[in-house]
Amino acid sequence: MFSPLRFAFHTILLLVVLLPLAVQAQTSSQNPALSIIGKLGINAVNISGMVKTDQFLALATDEGTQIQILPQSSQGYVATNSGVIDLNQTQRAIKEFDLEAMAWQKPYLYVIGSHSKKRKKLKLDWSVKKNMERITPVIDEPDRRVLFRVELSETLKPLHIDKISLLNEIKNDPILSPFLAIPSKENGIDIEGLAVREHNGKTQLFVGFRGPVLRGNLTPILKLTLRAKRFEVKKSKLLLVNLGGFGIRDMQAMEDGFLLLSGPVNAVPNRFSLYAWDGKTQLSPTHEKLALPTQQNEGNPEAIATQNLPGWGQGIWMAKDGAENGDIRFYPFTPK
Known part of the structure; x- marks a missing residue:
């Protein structure tokens, strides 16, 4: 099983080896694409x-x-109207709801708003x-303050939505609370990452902030x-990681x-990176070994899922915001 924190130098926070996105963008057609059959609802x-x-x-x-x-078939993942769930x-x-991230721990699918x-x-x-009048107010969006838990049946139907x-x-957090009044993309509260794990018999959710x-x-x-x-949340604890001034766009629980x-926090095109993290506060800066600049008009990396793909090895499936069906492709940790 893949264990990212066993990589070199035993540092707490490591940059996972991933193909530079500049190279990926040039060769993306060669990377396996995830097959979606039908039209998304x-x-x-x-x-x-x-x-x-x-x-x-x-x-x-x-x-x-x-x-x-989308249930899996021998040809890919099948999109039908029956698979659409209104939260x-x-x-x-x-x-x-400005839904930004998902995590899975059978039988529950967790979905979070920003x-x-x-x-x-x-x-x-x-x-x-007119523009000054338009941008002056900060708009409250209470419908975005949601975390859902969807219980799925064995046939992938929603049994209950909490x-x-x-x-x-x-x-209640003294570090986060001052940022509640600030809009997203201006360094205000903006949640975009979610991961789940079982620890000592208890379910833990990790919520990552873009800002x-x-x-x-x-x-x-x-x-x-x-x-x-x-x-219901029994206990919360704030952790901090040093990602070189960047926010979290997605996260995925691994073995250890x-x-x-x-x-980037704002919408300016910039670099994206993939890190491995041990789940503890890390204040020291990490030596950035790879910068992953995106290419204009190709969408921004927005969601990841790991897999050991036959013929390609361990890597991630990555979905992009702004691309049709997310342009979900596989990127190996070790270049082929």
Whole structure:
């Protein structure tokens, strides 16, 4: 089984060897593409979260309120309307939850919203006065403050959907709470990573923040211990990792640690990297061995899932926001 923290030098935080995205972009057609059969019932160009198992593929989008489960067949993953799950269990119309990440621990699929506020974008054809009026208010988005737990049957149908918010956990943390008033993309609260693991018989969720990034280039990760008999946070603890000034875009639990996909806090095109992390606070800077710059108009890395692919070895499936169906492709840790 893959064990990223056994790589060289025994450092706490290691950069996983991955093909530079500049090279990947040039040879992406040679990388295995994940086959999706049929048309997605969710927004196909804004894939923001992914879970991949031997039985199914689950996808989330940051537009709307739905996720989709795609059962695996011999030809790929099959998209049908019956696999679409609406997480809005109220009678109220909700525009979006801004779903950003997913994690799987049988029989539960966890899906999280960004918990962020926003500022409207500029309209380039508007006057300065109208634009100033447009961008002045900070818009509260309470529907984004959600964490779902979806119980799936053996036939991949939703049996029960639970929902909580992490607002109190964020408010009660002295480091995170001041950032609640700040919009996302301006170093405010912006959740984009989620991982789950079992530890000493207890379920733990790790929540990764795209923003804020703190002084000293420290990125927050909130470790949550869940109650055994109901979907509720029993205990939370803030951890910090030094990712060189970048936030977390996704994360994946591994045998003895986690993979962290890092990227810029704002929307400016920049580099993305993949790190291995042992689950403990790491304040010291990490020597960045690889920068993974994206190419314009090809989408940004947004979600990852690990696999040992026959003929390719250990690596990740990576989905991109802004690409059709996420353009999900496999990237080996060791170049072929």
